[in-house]
Amino acid sequence: MIRVGVVGYGTIGQVHCEALQEVPGCQLVAVADVDPEARARAQRDYGVVAAESMEAMLDAAEVDLIDICVPTHLHEAMMVQAMEADKHIFCEKPLARSLEEGRRLVELAKGYRKKIGIGHVVRFTPAYRGIRRSVEQGEVGRIGVVRTFRGGSQFPEGWQDWFANFNLSGGVILDLMIHDLDYCRWLFGDVERVYAKSTCGRTEVRLEHAMAVLRFKSGVIAHLEASWTNYPGQFYTAVEVAGKDGLITFDSRKSSPLAAMTVPGVSAQAGAVAANPYALELQDMVEAITEDRQPLVTVEDAFGALEIALAAVESARTGRVVEI
Numbered sequence: 001m002i003r004v005g006v007v008g009y010g011t012i013g014q015v016h017c018e019a020l021q022e023v024p025g026c027q028l029v030a031v032a033d034v035d036p037e038a039r040a041r042a043q044r045d046y047g048v049v050a051a052e053s054m055e056a057m058l059d060a061a062e063v064d065l066i067d068i069c070v071p072t073h074l075h076e077a078m079m080v081q082a083m084e085a086d087k088h089i090f091c092e093k094p095l096a097r098s099l100e101e102g103r104r105l106v107e108l109a110k111g112y113r114k115k116i117g118i119g120h121v122v123r124f125t126p127a128y129r130g131i132r133r134s135v136e137q138g139e140v141g142r143i144g145v146v147r148t149f150r151g152g153s154q155f156p157e158g159w160q161d162w163f164a165n166f167n168l169s170g171g172v173i174l175d176l177m178i179h180d181l182d183y184c185r186w187l188f189g190d191v192e193r194v195y196a197k198s199t200c201g202r203t204e205v206r207l208e209h210a211m212a213v214l215r216f217k218s219g220v221i222a223h224l225e226a227s228w229t230n231y232p233g234q235f236y237t238a239v240e241v242a243g244k245d246g247l248i249t250f251d252s253r254k255s256s257p258l259a260a261m262t263v264p265g266v267s268a269q270a271g272a273v274a275a276n277p278y279a280l281e282l283q284d285m286v287e288a289i290t291e292d293r294q295p296l297v298t299v300e301d302a303f304g305a306l307e308i309a310l311a312a313v314e315s316a317r318t319g320r321v322v323e324i
């Protein structure tokens with residue numbers, strides 16, 4: 001039984017704790033949070049040890065896997081601390097706030113004996129997995145162009161309003177678009193160049209909207225859009241993958257969200273869209289430990305996504321194309 005301690009019981013920490021209840025072979029044994037109200041909530045919700053820091057949590061409970069769910073700018077320090085404690089680590093995306101922090105983590109992870117997985121959850125979302133399977137099986141032929149969208153809900157409420165501080169969150173590109181950057185990189189490999197536009201600095205930070213165009217080494221072109229604009233309606237995500245023989249589309253707002261349309265003579269299947277991707281990513285992490293293998297999303301994978309996201313931030317800031 002893998003004993004899990006979750007650090008940070010905010011929005012995503014609560015989602016992880018709930019998801020862990022569905023994962024066989026593990027048990028939530030402790031939570032750490034600096035906020036006394038969050039600690040009281042965790043204790044009430046799960047009856048587990050709720051400590052004020054990772055250090056105090058490790059003193060109070062036997063933990064095998066530390067699940068880091070604190071704001072982005074704290075990821076590096078927390079991961080280093082968890083490595084010093086010689087624990088398995090699962091950390092929310094993005095890997096880190098800066099390239100330097102990310103590089104340090106890549107170096108540290110190379111010599112680390114325990115497992116480290118990063119929460120790029122879109123890879124575990126059934127519809128997105130289904131699209132990847134269709135692409136790999138060549139159902140719509142050679143891929144030319146991809147388009148993704150993510151956003152549409154209210155600006156995220158975070159601890160001490162950290163999302164609204166660009167230096168801490170990295171804005172909508174580092175926080176939201178990075179999901180699709182990782183996904184596209186998983187499908188199409190390395191990115192060559194990035195051009196991005198964002199309202200960052202020109203509107204109130206809570207209204208940031210960003211677009212990026214990527215060219216992959218494979219020749220695929222992707223257009224990604226992410227939004228914190230606060231228009232009425234729910235959070236949604238969408239994908240279009242256009243190939244030589246057809247088009248795969250996904251729109252989470254539709255009652256039949258996933259569709260594949262092909263030219264005559266080619267058949268394609270739309271996959272399932274149910275299941276909890278947070279439980280699936282944590283299950284992969286637990287199995288990686290018990291099976292002594294790498295989790296699906298490694299530190300190097302997450303660094304790849306971080307590098308593209310920060311290139312997009314840089315392009316949006318300077319107005320120039322950024323080569324990777």
Ligand SMILES: NC(=O)c1ccc[n+]([C@@H]2O[C@H](COP(=O)([O-])OP(=O)(O)OC[C@H]3O[C@@H](n4cnc5c(N)ncnc54)[C@H](O)[C@@H]3O)[C@@H](O)[C@H]2O)c1
Nearest residue numbers: 008009010011012032033034035069070071072092158159
């Ligand atoms: N994968 C996803 O779908 C997804 C969704 C939301 C957030 N995230 C990521 O998860 C991370 C957290 O985001 P959130 O929305 O949960 O933020 P949040 O502000 O809601 O929660 C953060 C929690 O961390 C606690 N905290 C702060 N400093 C701490 C410390 N030193 N020790 C212990 N606890 C501390 C806060 O009190 C708060 O409860 C971010 O990196 C974000 O990008 C991922």
